[in-house]
Amino acid sequence: MIPQTQQVDTPQDWQIALSNVIKDPKVLLNQLGLEGKLDAISPEALKTFPLRVPQSYINKMRYGDINDPLLRQVFPLIDESYEVEGFVADPVGDHLAISSPGILQKYHGRALLITTGACAIHCRYCFRRHFPYSESNPLASQWLQSLQTLRDDKSINEVILSGGDPLVLGDKKLASMVKDLEKIPHLKRLRIHTRLPIVLPERINKSLLAWISSTRFQVIMVVHANHANEIDESVAKVLMALRDSGCQLLNQAVLLKGINDNSESLVALSERLSDVNVMPYYLHLLDPVIGASHFDVSNQRGIDLINDIREYLPGYLVPRLVREQQGEASKTPIS
Numbered sequence: 001m002i003p004q005t006q007q008v009d010t011p012q013d014w015q016i017a018l019s020n021v022i023k024d025p026k027v028l029l030n031q032l033g034l035e036g037k038l039d040a041i042s043p044e045a046l047k048t049f050p051l052r053v054p055q056s057y058i059n060k061m062r063y064g065d066i067n068d069p070l071l072r073q074v075f076p077l078i079d080e081s082y083e084v085e086g087f088v089a090d091p092v093g094d095h096l097a098i099s100s101p102g103i104l105q106k107y108h109g110r111a112l113l114i115t116t117g118a119c120a121i122h123c124r125y126c127f128r129r130h131f132p133y134s135e136s137n138p139l140a141s142q143w144l145q146s147l148q149t150l151r152d153d154k155s156i157n158e159v160i161l162s163g164g165d166p167l168v169l170g171d172k173k174l175a176s177m178v179k180d181l182e183k184i185p186h187l188k189r190l191r192i193h194t195r196l197p198i199v200l201p202e203r204i205n206k207s208l209l210a211w212i213s214s215t216r217f218q219v220i221m222v223v224h225a226n227h228a229n230e231i232d233e234s235v236a237k238v239l240m241a242l243r244d245s246g247c248q249l250l251n252q253a254v255l256l257k258g259i260n261d262n263s264e265s266l267v268a269l270s271e272r273l274s275d276v277n278v279m280p281y282y283l284h285l286l287d288p289v290i291g292a293s294h295f296d297v298s299n300q301r302g303i304d305l306i307n308d309i310r311e312y313l314p315g316y317l318v319p320r321l322v323r324e325q326q327g328e329a330s331k332t333p334i335s
C-alpha cells in the first residue's frame, strides 16, 4: 500500500530555470555591458507587458551590442509607446474565434487549445501581448467543456496545444490532458506550438520525452526561432532528442525588422534548422499589434526576400511567407 501522505514534487531543473527568468531590465543590461542604455526602455511598455527572459537565452546574446538580434526580441524599446495607425490590440481576431472558453477555432479540422497564458519569454512583437489570457486559462470545469466541444465536432482531427506556451505546464498535467484527448476517436494528430525548446532547452527532459513517445497521436512540434544564433549546442541537443522520440519538428518564424529582415539571416536560419532536423514551416509577416510597429516589414520586402533566398536554398528549406488575416479560412500566402 502506498501511504496517503501529501506528496510534494520537488521542482525540476527547468522549473528552477523558469522561476529564475530575468525580469529586471537593469540586470539584463548589466550582464551585457549595456548599463548606459536604460533610457532606451519604455517604462509604460514594461508595465503592460513586462520584461521576461531566461538566463540561457541571454547567454546567447553578443556582449556590448544593443542591436543583437536576440536582445532586440525581448528589449522594450521606447518605440513601443508610439501610437501608430492600423496597430491594434487584437490584430488577428482571437476574441471572435473563441468557440468555447480555452478553444480557438478558425480553420477546418484543427482546434487550438489555450492551455495557459504563461510564457518563459516575452517577445516584444507577440500578437497576444494584449490578449486577456487570465479569462481564457482553462479551469478544470472548462477543460471538461473543451473536451465536450472536441467530442461533438467530428470534423476536428487535430488538436493544437498553444498558449502562452503549453510546455510551461508540468508533465503530469500535460500527460493527463493528452490521455483525455486520446479517448476521442476522431482525433489523429497532436500539435504543440512552443518556444521552450529554443528559449529554455532544460524543459525537454525525460518525462516530457516519455509522454511524447508513448501517445497514440502523431505528434508535430512547431518551435519558434527567428535567428540562427538562437540555436546553440544545447538547443540542438534537445531538438535531436525530440526527433528521436518520434516528433516531427517544424519551425515558425516572424519576419522582424532589424532582426532577420535580410537574406543572409534568413538563409543562415534555414541552414541551421536543417542541421538540427527542423523543417522551416511559416515565415509570418508581423501581426499589427500595438507596440510592435517598429518591427514591421512590408509585404513587398517580404516577397523580395523570399525570392532572394530561393536562389540559395533547396526548395524545402524556403519557408512559406504568410500573413494572418481576420476571417480567412487559412493563413494567407503572400509570395
Ligand SMILES: *Cc1c(COP(=O)(O)O)cnc(C)c1O
Pocket: 097, 104, 105, 106, 107, 110, 111, 112, 160, 330, 331
Ligand atoms: C495559425 C492557426 C492554426 C494553424 O494553422 P496551420 O496553417 O494549420 O498551421 C490553427 N488555429 C488557429 C486559431 C491559428 O491561428
Ligand code: SF4
Pocket: 119, 120, 121, 122, 123, 126, 127, 128, 163, 164, 165, 195, 224
Ligand atoms: S513565446 Fe510565443 S506566445 Fe509567448 S510571448 Fe513569445 S511569441 Fe508570444
